[in-house]
Amino acid sequence: MTTFRLALVGAPNSGKSTLFNGLTGGRAKVANYAGVTVERRSGHFLTPAGRDVELIDLPGIYGLSARSLDERIAVDVISGTAGTDAKPDALLVLMDAADLRTHLHLALQLKSLGRPMLLVLNMIDLASRDGVEIDVRRLENLLGFPVVTACATRKAGRAALLERLDALIGAPVPTAASGDATSLAALQRSARAMAREVIVREPPMNTVTRAIDGVALHPWSGPLLLAAILFLVFQAVFSWAELPMTWIENGFATLGHAVATHVPEGWLRNLLVDGIIAGIGSVIVFLPQIVILFAFILALEASGYMARAAFLMDEMMLRVGLNGRAFIPLLSSFACAIPGMMSTRTIENENDRLTTILVAPLMTCSARLPVYTLIIAAFIPPNAVGPFNLQGLVMFGLYLAGVVSAVAMAFLLKRTLTRGRPQPLLMEMPTYKLPDARDFAINLWLRATSFVIRAGRFIFFVSIILWFLAAFPSDANGIRETWAGMMGSWLEPLLRPIGFNLEIAIALVPGFAAREVAVGALGTVYAIHGDDTTGLAKALQGAWSLPTALAFLAWYVYAPQCMATLAVARREMNSWRWTAFMFIYLFALAYVAAGLTYWTAVWLGL
Amino acid sequence: MKLHELKARQRARIRSIAAGSEQMDVKLREVGFSEGDEVEMVGAGPLGGRTLAVRLNRTLIALRTSEAELVEVELA
Numbered sequence: 001m002t003t004f005r006l007a008l009v010g011a012p013n014s015g016k017s018t019l020f021n022g023l024t025g026g027r028a029k030v031a032n033y034a035g036v037t038v039e040r041r042s043g044h045f046l047t048p049a050g051r052d053v054e055l056i057d058l059p060g061i062y063g064l065s066a067r068s069l070d071e072r073i074a075v076d077v078i079s080g081t082a083g084t085d086a087k088p089d090a091l092l093v094l095m096d097a098a099d100l101r102t103h104l105h106l107a108l109q110l111k112s113l114g115r116p117m118l119l120v121l122n123m124i125d126l127a128s129r130d131g132v133e134i135d136v137r138r139l140e141n142l143l144g145f146p147v148v149t150a151c152a153t154r155k156a157g158r159a160a161l162l163e164r165l166d167a168l169i170g171a172p173v174p175t176a177a178s179g180d181a182t183s184l185a186a187l188q189r190s191a192r193a194m195a196r197e198v199i200v201r202e203p204p205m206n207t208v209t210r211a212i213d214g215v216a217l218h219p220w221s222g223p224l225l226l227a228a229i230l231f232l233v234f235q236a237v238f239s240w241a242e243l244p245m246t247w248i249e250n251g252f253a254t255l256g257h258a259v260a261t262h263v264p265e266g267w268l269r270n271l272l273v274d275g276i277i278a279g280i281g282s283v284i285v286f287l288p289q290i291v292i293l294f295a296f297i298l299a300l301e302a303s304g305y306m307a308r309a310a311f312l313m314d315e316m317m318l319r320v321g322l323n324g325r326a327f328i329p330l331l332s333s334f335a336c337a338i339p340g341m342m343s344t345r346t347i348e349n350e351n352d353r354l355t356t357i358l359v360a361p362l363m364t365c366s367a368r369l370p371v372y373t374l375i376i377a378a379f380i381p382p383n384a385v386g387p388f389n390l391q392g393l394v395m396f397g398l399y400l401a402g403v404v405s406a407v408a409m410a411f412l413l414k415r416t417l418t419r420g421r422p423q424p425l426l427m428e429m430p431t432y433k434l435p436d437a438r439d440f441a442i443n444l445w446l447r448a449t450s451f452v453i454r455a456g457r458f459i460f461f462v463s464i465i466l467w468f469l470a471a472f473p474s475d476a477n478g479i480r481e482t483w484a485g486m487m488g489s490w491l492e493p494l495l496r497p498i499g500f501n502l503e504i505a506i507a508l509v510p511g512f513a514a515r516e517v518a519v520g521a522l523g524t525v526y527a528i529h530g531d532d533t534t535g536l537a538k539a540l541q542g543a544w545s546l547p548t549a550l551a552f553l554a555w556y557v558y559a560p561q562c563m564a565t566l567a568v569a570r571r572e573m574n575s576w577r578w579t580a581f582m583f584i585y586l587f588a589l590a591y592v593a594a595g596l597t598y599w600t601a602v603w604l605g606l
Numbered sequence: 607m608k609l610h611e612l613k614a615r616q617r618a619r620i621r622s623i624a625a626g627s628e629q630m631d632v633k634l635r636e637v638g639f640s641e642g643d644e645v646e647m648v649g650a651g652p653l654g655g656r657t658l659a660v661r662l663n664r665t666l667i668a669l670r671t672s673e674a675e676l677v678e679v680e681l682a
Contacts, residue, residue, distance in 0.1 A: 063636030099664040102638035188640040314657040
């Protein structure tokens with residue numbers, strides 16, 4: 001028996017991903033749609049009758065006039081024009097049961113495509129709790145296709161859906177609609193007429209949501225609450241991640257030692273220990289911070305708050321020339337620019353999306369932290385400045401420099417290269433709800449593994465290449481005589497005017513793989529063995545002046561020192577030219593910022 | 607009057623949508639705006655408030671004054 005292909009269709013926040021995870025257990029196969037870089041998530045499950053169903057999770061749509069890249073894909077798959085991705089056999093249409101009146105026209109619009117379909121009135125538990133009553137039988141009769149109520153998070157809530165699905169699979173394919181192009185206004189009129197007949201009881205909007213929004217959307221308390229939430233998130237990212245990060249570092253160190261004792265001395269041992277294990281370890285060590293940040297982002301999304309954050313940020317984003325929706329990718333970029341860039345796909349306007357991708361690397365990602373921490377510990381005294389600590393203030397200043405630069409850059413770009421009318425904002429703010437634990441865990445797992453695979457695969461190869469550069473020619477006496485050392489000495493004259501010495505130039509070469517690798521590279525250049533960061537801090541104190549150290553920090557705020565980000569940027573922008581532009585502008589900023597910092601510090605006599 | 611002219615907590619019924627702009631007409635309708643529906647101004651966003659929160663039936667929607675201008679309403 002062949003697989004039955006079922007596409008999941010519905011508005012954003014109608015609970016598609018939750019239903020997908022519930023039905024498939026989160027076991028998804030992720031591939032790209034033919035010709036575009038949008039991910040196509042699909043999974044399998046068995047119906048009660050034992051039929052194998054392939055469920056395709058589509059991006060959310062409000063209607064068939066697609067706007068963003070995500071929406072265009074969804075519409076192409078539904079209407080069967082998505083090229084090699086075969087037409088789905090049926091549509092599973094999800095709708096928030098709490099407001100049938102506002103959403104029902106989507107079902108009529110989809111019906112006109114003449115595909116077999118099943119309408120699911122989702123989150124029926126929340127709607128019933130509010131006091132909403134719907135005559136489902138009557139709705140089914142009026143629509144002419146099966147309708148079930150469901151609660152996607154619960155197994156019992158999905159049982160009726162599965163039963164009706166078996167009936168749908170066996171049913172004959174309906175004949176396509178007569179082809180008269182009904183206007184959206186007319187569809188809405190019939191949908192509203194239907195809604196009037198089937199909605200038995202419809203109390204006013206959820207009172208809890210109204211009460212929370214009285215604070216959360218208020219022009220004064222709203223931004224304060226958002227700031228408090230963001231503060232909590234960053235506090236958690238830094239303090240909770242510390243312990244697991246130490247475990248991971250130790251784990252990889254132990255693994256390296258174990259391999260070193262079992263593999264004979266020689267290039268293979270060096271490649272395994274210094275190249276591959278150290279390279280992968282340098283990525284995995286950030287996983288705790290990234291997982292914590294993702295966990296908060298997922299919880300904010302699932303609870304319904306994220307759309308409010310976008311609402312609150314919209315005015316500020318609009319002044320820059322962007323849209324409130326750009327806030328979410330930029331927030332993700334504090335963990336890592338890669339997932340940030342990937343989440344720009346929900347932005348409709350191509351120019352806005354491009355601008356967001358271009359400035360995402362300016363957000364201080366977690367890979368810059370080890371560099372910042374090392375240099376600050378070595379050069380900035382922990383003096384008290386009022387109630388604050390000078391080291392903490394410098395760290396905050398570096399984060400702030402990134403954010404301010406991103407805003408300024410986006411402002412400039414939107415008025416020059418990516419000019420265009422500001423994209424309209426039209427976005428539902430869903431009813432608040434408690435995130436479902438199982439669904440949350442599945443989504444967190446999916447995001448974390450996708451980060452590890454995406455970044456890890458790339459870092460794996462780059463770390464081999466860089467290890468090669470730093471280990472050969474094999475008769476080299478110290479790192480200065482290796483290829484990396486030679487490349488460093490070519491760079492050195494270029495970097496001398498901004499206060500960098502030969503050692504920094506050499507460390508920057510492997511630092512291109514990933515920013516944090518520069519810390520290890522500095523250790524190698526200054527011949528510090530193992531993970532002795534206090535020893536390295538001491539060595540740096542003796543070798544660098546304070547202006548040089550500050551210039552190095554300024555450099556790291558901007559420099560595009562991460563090949564994985566550039567690779568993902570190229571894929572997301574689908575353009576070598578824009579990638580080259582991003583690389584050059586970030587370098588130019590890094591060079592100017594480091595130079596300005598160095599000469600100002602020298603002038604101040606620091 | 608226009609949707610963006612409603613004061614906070616004022617309710618109204620939609621009379622017409624985006625006369626003259628077919629593109630915005632489709633966008634507004636797809637999100638759910640339709641003649642005869644009930645809307646309520648929930649409030650404006652921070653910093654000058656060009657971003658509005660509007661209740662449409664039982665759904666809360668964020669939109670800008672430039673979009674809300676296209677929705678003609680009458681006080682309920």
